[in-house]
Amino acid sequence: MRHLLSTADLSLADALQILDTTEEMSSVGQREVKKLPALRGRTVVNLFFEDSTRTRISFEAAAKRLSADVINFAARGSSVSKGESLKDTAQTLEAMGADAVVIRHPASGAPKRLASSDWINAGVVNAGDGTHEHPTQALLDAFTMRRHRAHSLGIEPAGTSLEGFRVVIVGDILHSRVARSNVWLLRTLGAQVTLVAPPTLLPVGVEHWPCEIDYDLDRALATEPDAVMMLRVQAERMHASFFPSVREYSRRWGFDDRRLATLDALGGPGAIVMHPGPMNRGLEISAAAADSARSTVLDQVRNGVSVRMAVLYLLLSGGAKTAETSSIPAAMQANRAENQS
Ligand code: ASP
Numbered sequence: 585m586r587h588l589l590s591t592a593d594l595s596l597a598d599a600l601q602i603l604d605t606t607e608e609m610s611s612v613g614q615r616e617v618k619k620l621p622a623l624r625g626r627t628v629v630n631l632f633f634e635d636s637t638r639t640r641i642s643f644e645a646a647a648k649r650l651s652a653d654v655i656n657f658a659a660r661g662s663s664v665s666k667g668e669s670l671k672d673t674a675q676t677l678e679a680m681g682a683d684a685v686v687i688r689h690p691a692s693g694a695p696k697r698l699a700s701s702d703w704i705n706a707g708v709v710n711a712g713d714g715t716h717e718h719p720t721q722a723l724l725d726a727f728t729m730r731r732h733r734a735h736s737l738g739i740e741p742a743g744t745s746l747e748g749f750r751v752v753i754v755g756d757i758l759h760s761r762v763a764r765s766n767v768w769l770l771r772t773l774g775a776q777v778t779l780v781a782p783p784t785l786l787p788v789g790v791e792h793w794p795c796e797i798d799y800d801l802d803r804a805l806a807t808e809p810d811a812v813m814m815l816r817v818q819a820e821r822m823h824a825s826f827f828p829s830v831r832e833y834s835r836r837w838g839f840d841d842r843r844l845a846t847l848d849a850l851g852g853p854g855a856i857v858m859h860p861g862p863m864n865r866g867l868e869i870s871a872a873a874a875d876s877a878r879s880t881v882l883d884q885v886r887n888g889v890s891v892r893m894a895v896l897y898l899l900l901s902g903g904a905k906t907a908e909t910s911s912i913p914a915a916m917q918a919n920r921a922e923n924q925s
Pocket of ligand 1: 712818
């Protein structure tokens with residue numbers, strides 16, 4: 585079995601291989617016929633226990649572009665809502681011949697539970713588990729940053745890391761699996777990360793993460809970062825009041841028109857403004873900022889399909905189905921060996 589559960593599991597070589605494969609997949613997206621036969625005969629199941637539009641559609645598009653068969657399994661309206669357990673669901677999918685299971689679950693650790701069980705032989709891809717991780721989001725963010733960095737340095741992105749790239753991640757870190765996955769991956773790729781948030785929206789133990797912490801967005805922007813990533817305020821996960829009011833939040837931690845103007849006034853190419861979506865326009869990001877030339881929001885969505893193609897391809901392609909591999913790094917080695925022979 586081979587899985588992608590966390591970006592913390594990826595070495596620099598693994599991360600670069602995924603990003604370089606993504607470059608190749610992205611060139612397929614430019615063609616008139618956007619389809620490769622690479623995963624013909626393979627079955628990818630999208631197992632979504634939590635609402636999601638873009639991530640599920642993105643995985644579906646990725647699998648279809650690689651010619652895999654796709655089964656979408658939404659927990660609502662299925663037997664899961666009648667109380668079927670993760671184990672029973674997994675075994676049903678296994679019996680149906682799933683080669684990969686892309687799982688989103690409200691419980692942190694559910695994908696790992698699935699991958700480490702003997703319920704299923706398929707490769708497991710974590711598409712977001714609770715407040716824990718969302719590895720393919722971090723990979724598509726890193727891919728977007730790497731292209732931007734390469735463009736401003738006038739070099740080709742393939743093979744390059746994010747050495748020297750400075751990223752500010754702002755907002756609801758506490759509930760954000762996107763922030764967690766990004767911090768580990770960006771660190772591995774050599775970028776410098778600063779988290780900016782109200783103290784109430786920082787998780788316990790954040791001081792041990794490989795990044796800087798600041799509470800003042802204007803101060804962080806004055807350091808002229810290369811990328812500013814705004815996070816969604818995850819109201820559905822907030823069972824207490826974490827900030828005084830929406831107005832207060834957006835005044836202190838929102839990327840508003842004034843801050844957009846500040847970035848523009850700094851001169852130079854300035855930072856790109858990123859958001860994983862869905863955006864709360866007017867709360868963590870203003871409409872003008874979201875639609876500005878600095879915004880990479882739609883690039884991120886576009887790159888998401890290419891990244892997921894790369895991940896599914898690396899997990900499922902070649903003879904890897906029978907290979908004795910236990911993780912994405914091992915699957916990559918199997919792939920590398922195969923490519924060399
Ligand atoms: N779409 C991302 C996630 O699933 C970010 C968000 O929902 O705010 O975690």
